[in-house]
Amino acid sequence: MILFFSNTVANGLIRLDEDESRHCLKVLRLGIGDIIHVTDGKGYLYDAEISGTSSGCVSAAILATHTNGFSKGFRLHIAIAPTKNSDRFEWFLEKSAEIGIDEITPLFCTRSERNRVNDDRLKRILVSAVKQSLKTRLPLLNAAVSLKDFLKENLAGERFIATCISGKEEEIQKVYTKAHDAVVLIGPEGDFTTEEIADAVKAGYLPVSLGESRLRTETAGVYVTAAMNLINKM
Amino acid sequence: MILFFSNTVANGLIRLDEDESRHCLKVLRLGIGDIIHVTDGKGYLYDAEISGTSSGCVSAAILATHTNGFSKGFRLHIAIAPTKNSDRFEWFLEKSAEIGIDEITPLFCTRSERNRVNDDRLKRILVSAVKQSLKTRLPLLNAAVSLKDFLKENLAGERFIATCISGKEEEIQKVYTKAHDAVVLIGPEGDFTTEEIADAVKAGYLPVSLGESRLRTETAGVYVTAAMNLINKM
Incomplete structure (x- = not known):
């Protein structure tokens, strides 16, 4: 089709x-x-x-x-630092849209190596991925914001910040509650700073690990998307 | 590090x-x-x-x-059709190696649009992904084979073939048994043919779905890798 x-x-x-x-x-x-x-x-x-x-x-x-696609049972919002290499960020968009994501916010962080995104191009990628995967919901692509401003938004759902900074974070599948909406923050190539993580914790974000592997930013985004979809189907 | x-x-x-x-x-x-x-x-x-x-x-x-990395508790072998666009296949290799895969076999199928792969280049991508993600096990990259020849190998573990041909396949997480080794076949852009699926079923492969989305070949590969790793950690 x-x-x-x-x-x-x-x-x-x-x-x-x-x-x-x-x-x-x-x-x-x-x-x-x-x-x-x-x-x-x-x-x-x-x-x-x-x-x-x-x-x-x-x-x-x-x-x-x-009216296909009305009942996934949870909403996933990923706020993620655009990668230095824009191909990698576009891969994340395409793959997460194919697998299933509701909302994406490009996030500028202290260690971000890129602080511009091409909204029109990113939207076209999302449309193409939605068509390819026969979905009927186009993920919402928000305007890029700084982490500081993002943390001021009082977003609904369980809030997580992916990091391996302490090495003691629980893995996301151990702390996320199935059928709940989720907002997940994913940092730039050099990870979030200690201060950024402290700010996120104050804003109600729980630091979580994505497993033992050190994943690239875009891999982390796709992994979280796959994980949340899978957890909600188990 | x-x-x-x-x-x-x-x-x-x-x-x-x-x-x-x-x-x-x-x-x-x-x-x-x-x-x-x-x-x-x-x-x-x-x-x-x-x-x-x-x-x-x-x-x-x-x-x-x-001796990190000795105890993942299961082995994952994905046999997958190289995509027409080689970037997409390389992306699958990189991401699955980052997330965690043990063995990859490029698979030539009836509807394959590409029937050559550059082994040296693919191996370099795997080495680079292993280093990036701080893993200590390099996934085994087998020589490319036809599906027909692959099905003759009597491989250990649970065997699955990903397809949406009948629309009635069970999703992989419903039929895979945690802590068991798994071999998963993933087809080319146009999917496996009905005959190929029948041959795979005869060889002990269970047709499975990867969910409601129609995923591209490389996305299917990464999704299966993420799913199997996650299921084994839940």
Whole structure:
């Protein structure tokens, strides 16, 4: 199945943007009367019939509406330092979106080696991963913030900060409660500083380990995503 | 901690190869008398003192031997189709080695879009991931084989083939028994064929799902690695 993405759904009609329309018309050579499957990234999946292709943009009439993906039973929000090498951060986005994540915040920390991200590019990667993995929920990508500002937000759910600074942290699967929402902080290449961890603890974040391996930032992000999804299915 | 890799350990002496020696001498500017940490990739970690640097190659005298990493409690062998885009396959190797895998076999299947791999390059990626994640066991990288030949090997452990072909497969965490060795087959971009799955079932492989998401080949590999490690720690 090929899944299209659209955030223009109204009055029983779906409109695909230029990129999606090009893929539909030029690559797949679909046309008026063909049936396509579209998600709005908000939990809905539509079966729709192409009804128009004016100015190279596809319009399609909704035939059926499905609501897959409403009941994962928990929300996962990862706030993570963008890696120096942007490919690595993009891998994290793609893989976590494929496996299942709800919200991502790029986090600037004391030891961050990069303090800019390209929001448009990151959003495109998320859309592509959602389509690839046949999901109907597009993860929310927040604007990048400093750890300091992030800690001021009073976020719902269990709060964890991944670190191996003391070597005595409990592993995340021992302390996370299944079916609870979770916010997990993942630091830059050089880890969080002792002061950052102390600030996070004050803000209600529990230091946790991700196991004996020293994982790269992006691996830690994908590991946490896999772990939380798996724990909630066991 | 910086971890070096060497497969030349004998009579209380370690020898680093050219690449590792260059990193040690030129990048880190270490020299005679400095202490380094070295793994042989077979489960041993050595503290050693640099005792010679002839022809640009480091020799070091072993001061202490540790045996970290001997007791993970299970072995994981993933046989996986190399992806069309070799970056994606290399990403799988790096991430699974960081998280924890014992053996990898590149697998050529009916729908494989690539049927060559660069063994030397893949081995270098594994060594680098092992060093990065401070592991002392280098995953075994087998020569690539066809699925047909692989199925003839009578491998120990629980056997699974990841597929979403019927839509009725049990998820892997429901059928895998903790603390048992496991062999998991992961197919190419277009999945295994019905015939390949039937052959695998005959050879004792149980079809399993990796959840509701349709994962790319390399994501499936990393997800299985994370899942098996996590299940064995719960």
